[in-house]
Each structure stands twice: as C-alpha cells, then as structure tokens.
Amino acid sequence: MTTERAQEKRQFGHRARLALTPAQVRLLDAQAHAARATWNLLHDFWMMTPKCRRSLKAADEAIRRARKEIDWLAVLPAQAAQAVLKTYHQAWKNCWQGRADEPNFKARLRTVMSVDIPQGRDLQVTRVHRRWGMVNIPKFGRVRFRWTKTLPVGRQADKDNRITGARLVKDALGWHIAFRVQTLGTAPPPHAGPEAGIDAGVNIPLALSDGNHQDHGRPPRLPDGTADRDKWLNPDEKAKLLCLERRAAHRKSIRRHGEKTSRRLQNTYDQIKRLRARATRRATDWQHRTTTELARTYGVIVVEELDIANMVKSARGTVENPGKKVAQKSGLNRSISQEAWGRTVTMLTYKAARHGGTLHKVPAPNTSLRCSACGFITPGSRKDQATFVCENPDCGWSGNADHNAARNVLHLYRMGHALIPAAGRAVVRRTCGVKPAAAR
Known part of the structure; x- marks a missing residue:
C-alpha cells in the first residue's frame, strides 16, 4: 500500500552569468545608477515631507513625475522603479520592527549596482544551447546567460512551476542575473539517515x-x-595579488591630497576586486x-x-x-x-x-x-x-x-536541550518615518 505525500511549494534562487558587450555593460550600468538615484530621491522626498502627508501614493506620484521630467531616470523601467519604492517601504518596516536601522543615502562607490525585474513574464527565458540561454531585459533587449541549472521555461512552465522575477547584480566579475523560481513538488519522505x-x-x-x-x-x-x-x-594568483596591492599602494602614495583617483589606480583596484571575487x-x-x-x-x-x-x-x-x-x-x-x-x-x-x-x-x-x-x-x-x-x-x-x-x-x-525558535516580537523604534498603525 502506497501513501500519497502532500505537495509543497518551493522557492529558490539561481544565479547565472550574463554575456554582455561593452556597450551593453554601459546600458546596464546606466539603469543601475538610475535605480540608485531613484532610491536617493525617494529618501529625500520621504524625509522632507511632513509626517501627515507621507504615503505610498504620494511617493508613487513623485516617482512617476520624476521619470517624466528627468531623461536619465527614464532609462530605468517603470516596474523596476516600482520595485525600488517597494524595497524602500520594506526597509522602513524592518526599522519599525527592530530588525534593521533606518534606510539611508546610497553612495555611488559603496553601493552594489543592481536592477530588479519584479515580474517573470517580462523575462521570456528560452534555452538556445546546451550551455546558453536567452533572457529578455526590459528596455534593454535579449542577452545570453550561462545555462547551468534546469529552469521551468517553455512547456515546463505553468502557474505552479515558473520564474517569478529576477534581479540583475554586478560584482567585480561582471553582471549576473539572479532568477526567483517557484516550483511545486512532492514533499520528501522523512530522512532515515543518522x-x-x-x-x-x-x-x-x-x-x-x-x-x-x-x-x-x-x-x-x-x-x-x-x-x-x-x-x-x-x-x-597570490603573487599577482601581492604585486597589484604594492602597485596600488605606490600609486596612492604619489597622489596629491584631494586629487581624484586616476584611471590607472582605479584599474588596479578593479583587478584586485576581481581576484577577491574569484576567491569568494x-x-x-x-x-x-x-x-x-x-x-x-x-x-x-x-x-x-x-x-x-x-x-x-x-x-x-x-x-x-x-x-x-x-x-x-x-x-x-x-x-x-x-x-x-x-x-x-x-x-x-x-x-x-x-x-x-x-x-x-x-x-x-x-x-x-x-x-x-x-x-x-x-x-x-x-x-x-x-x-x-x-x-x-x-x-x-x-x-x-x-x-x-x-x-x-x-x-x-x-539530552533534550534543543532550542525552540522564539516568535518574533514587534519592536517599535522612535524614527523619522511614519509609524505603523499598531503603534499609533
């Protein structure tokens, strides 16, 4: 007699490397800078607006107006701009509940460059080769990515098995795409291992x-x-890293106080970052x-x-x-x-x-x-x-x-000393944002 096991939904992420030309890299960089600037403008708008007038509707209208009036902000897709607003509001919720500090200004050199694609239907993922796939990026076009994991695309995709969204992230090794995947599968039987x-x-x-x-x-x-x-x-690689660090220290020592970082020094820093990213x-x-x-x-x-x-x-x-x-x-x-x-x-x-x-x-x-x-x-x-x-x-x-x-x-x-996870308690901090309804 066989026992049917319950079905359960699983959500996981899969990160793949994008194959981009130098021109495409510049276009994605522009979108990432526009997303960061949208966050900063939204933060300024939120902090300068009186508490009685702060709302998601007002912030949404401000973002729409800014994208119409500022050309380089319009490079960012509308859905990605809405994702920035959603992330910013969630950051305030995390602050109100005591899980994080207040959201702050995002500096250009200390912020990870990323663009969110919240809707999976915009991606149109297809597999074109054993090692390569194609993905559509809004306001950018179709690009190739390394196919290293089976994804629910084409006939395999349905309402229970599909790609729900993605995020484009840039590190020292280049641009990558992180897919958000939802699948429906059979719950595994209890593990009989030791x-x-x-x-x-x-x-x-x-x-x-x-x-x-x-x-x-x-x-x-x-x-x-x-x-x-x-x-x-x-x-x-260690020898190369040591050589690059010495070169960077020498070029930094001859730079005058307040002088902008030269391209040679920045190129050396980029090579060091690539080696560090490879180790990570x-x-x-x-x-x-x-x-x-x-x-x-x-x-x-x-x-x-x-x-x-x-x-x-x-x-x-x-x-x-x-x-x-x-x-x-x-x-x-x-x-x-x-x-x-x-x-x-x-x-x-x-x-x-x-x-x-x-x-x-x-x-x-x-x-x-x-x-x-x-x-x-x-x-x-x-x-x-x-x-x-x-x-x-x-x-x-x-x-x-x-x-x-x-x-x-x-x-x-x-001996029975396993810890039981404690239920999260809502901790309200005194902040500059709008307090949740339960704390008013």
Missing part, C-alpha cells in the same frame, strides 16, 4: 561528531602564524557542495547557537585600558569571517528540509570545555585551538578540540 553534531571551527571548518570532518584543504594560517586571508587563491566564489562553491552532501547523508543535523557578531568584536580598548592580544584577536576574527559560519547554517537549514531532514540548534556555552567522554568541565582542558586534553584524573581523554565540541553538541540534542 544524527550528526557539527562544530564550526577555524582549523577544521566543519567538525562532525562521527569523525567525518569536512575540510576544504586550505590551511587557515601561514607558516609565520598569521591568518591567511587569500587561502582560496593559488600561488600564482570558490569559498561559496565549497560551502554549497559540502552542505548538500551533509543534507543527503544525515537525517538530523545539530549545530550551535552562535552569536557571531559578538565573537568577531575587536579586542581593542582605550588608552587607559588597552585590549589584550589585539593582533591575535584580529587574526582570529578574520579567520571566522572567512569561514562564513552563518551562511553555512543557512544553507544547511533549507537543504536539510529539502531532503526530508531537520536542523536543530543547541546552546553554545561549555561545548568546547566539556569532555565528551566523561562530562568533566575545566577551563584548562582546551590547550589550544586544535587540542583538547581532559584534566579529570579518572578520564584523561585527548583528541581534536573541534571533534570534542561536535560530540558535545550532539549530546546536548539527545
């Missing part, structure tokens, strides 16, 4: 309680003991592959509830009370940030659910100091970042510190 506790570390990126540690094969530190910030680059993509690719394998293997995954923002705070103090081991703490902070533990947990959360498994979080205190063999807790048991030696005379267990912490994480889950 349980595993995971401890995120620096020496071992992901230490598992059963010893199946996941290592990316790149040492976190150099021979002199300092953190290796370029571990995802090969030796030739390799790290993200390793995270995706590793988390997918873990979600397929284990039915229950247990991790620590870490406050990463507090963990990477600087140890620097005041002149009267200077911080201790500031250089060592900064190197540790850099290593923690490079491993991107929060992104790993996010990937494990949705991938475990996709394969029928579950992810649980347990309290983090004392998982690194407790002996997983006898339960004895002493501050001196953690000899260094990599070694744990139990100081209980009746035990004396020794091993890798991250492996010991992973076993403790799994033990806490089995």
Whole structure:
C-alpha cells in the first residue's frame, strides 16, 4: 500500500552569468545608477515631507513625475522603479520592527549596482544551447546567460512551476542575473539517515561528531602564524595579488591630497576586486557542495547557537585600558569571517528540509570545555585551538578540540536541550518615518 505525500511549494534562487558587450555593460550600468538615484530621491522626498502627508501614493506620484521630467531616470523601467519604492517601504518596516536601522543615502562607490525585474513574464527565458540561454531585459533587449541549472521555461512552465522575477547584480566579475523560481513538488519522505553534531571551527571548518570532518584543504594560517586571508587563491594568483596591492599602494602614495583617483589606480583596484571575487566564489562553491552532501547523508543535523557578531568584536580598548592580544584577536576574527559560519547554517537549514531532514540548534556555552567522554568541565582542558586534553584524573581523554565540541553538541540534542525558535516580537523604534498603525 502506497501513501500519497502532500505537495509543497518551493522557492529558490539561481544565479547565472550574463554575456554582455561593452556597450551593453554601459546600458546596464546606466539603469543601475538610475535605480540608485531613484532610491536617493525617494529618501529625500520621504524625509522632507511632513509626517501627515507621507504615503505610498504620494511617493508613487513623485516617482512617476520624476521619470517624466528627468531623461536619465527614464532609462530605468517603470516596474523596476516600482520595485525600488517597494524595497524602500520594506526597509522602513524592518526599522519599525527592530530588525534593521533606518534606510539611508546610497553612495555611488559603496553601493552594489543592481536592477530588479519584479515580474517573470517580462523575462521570456528560452534555452538556445546546451550551455546558453536567452533572457529578455526590459528596455534593454535579449542577452545570453550561462545555462547551468534546469529552469521551468517553455512547456515546463505553468502557474505552479515558473520564474517569478529576477534581479540583475554586478560584482567585480561582471553582471549576473539572479532568477526567483517557484516550483511545486512532492514533499520528501522523512530522512532515515543518522544524527550528526557539527562544530564550526577555524582549523577544521566543519567538525562532525562521527569523525567525518569536512575540510576544504586550505590551511587557515601561514607558516609565520598569521591568518591567511587569500587561502582560496593559488600561488600564482597570490603573487599577482601581492604585486597589484604594492602597485596600488605606490600609486596612492604619489597622489596629491584631494586629487581624484586616476584611471590607472582605479584599474588596479578593479583587478584586485576581481581576484577577491574569484576567491569568494570558490569559498561559496565549497560551502554549497559540502552542505548538500551533509543534507543527503544525515537525517538530523545539530549545530550551535552562535552569536557571531559578538565573537568577531575587536579586542581593542582605550588608552587607559588597552585590549589584550589585539593582533591575535584580529587574526582570529578574520579567520571566522572567512569561514562564513552563518551562511553555512543557512544553507544547511533549507537543504536539510529539502531532503526530508531537520536542523536543530543547541546552546553554545561549555561545548568546547566539556569532555565528551566523561562530562568533566575545566577551563584548562582546551590547550589550544586544535587540542583538547581532559584534566579529570579518572578520564584523561585527548583528541581534536573541534571533534570534542561536535560530540558535545550532539549530546546536548539527545539530552533534550534543543532550542525552540522564539516568535518574533514587534519592536517599535522612535524614527523619522511614519509609524505603523499598531503603534499609533
């Protein structure tokens, strides 16, 4: 007798690289700058308008009037301008509920260039080759993109399986398109795999309680003991990066105070950004592959509830009370940030659910100091970042510190100490925007 499983909707994103000519790059850059300028003009309009007159209708009318009167704002499609307004209003909602700070001015050099395409029907995605697809961009035309994942297009698309929108994003490696995809599929059966506790570390990126540690094969530190910030680059790329950084430092030193950055210096900065972006993509690719394998293997995954923002705070103090081991703490902070533990947990959360498994979080205190063999807790048991030696005379267990912490994480889950996600509470801050109706 077979049991029919329920259908569930899934939403995921897929990012692909666009193949653009230099002229097309300039056109997309113009749209991105228009979107950023629309945000800034909308922010000025919102802050200068009296509170009693602020409304989405008034802001929408202001955007429409600006697009008619300013030619370079009209380069941005109307739907993309409406998406800017929607995003700006959502930013205020996040501020009112205490999830973020107030929306602010977007600077040209510190803002990610992006354009939103909120409606999927405008894209008209088609596959023209085994490796290439075509997508239509409003007020731009059809362009090619790398086809690396099956998308619901053509006869495969319907109201339940379709592309709902996309966002164009530019980084140091060029323009990319991030599709928003909605699918309807059968809910996966409960995963019958084993349980595993995971401890995120620096020496071992992901230490598992059963010893199946996941290592990316790149040492976190150099021979002199300092953190290796370029571990995802090969030796030739590291040498090139060092040469570019020295060149940039030299060209910056001969620039006069207040003088505009030269094209040569800006070109050097762009080459450095491309190498950094390449390293980031390799790290993200390793995270995706590793988390997918873990979600397929284990039915229950247990991790620590870490406050990463507090963990990477600087140890620097005041002149009267200077911080201790500031250089060592900064190197540790850099290593923690490079491993991107929060992104790993996010990937494990949705991938475990996709394969029928579950992810649980347990309290983090004392998982690194407790002996997983006898339960004895002493501050001196953690000899260094990599070694744990139990100081209980009746035990004396020794091993890798991250492996010991992973076993403790799994033990806490089995003892019933899994955390229950708290319901979000609406926190209203005193801001310059219009308060929500519940707070009036």
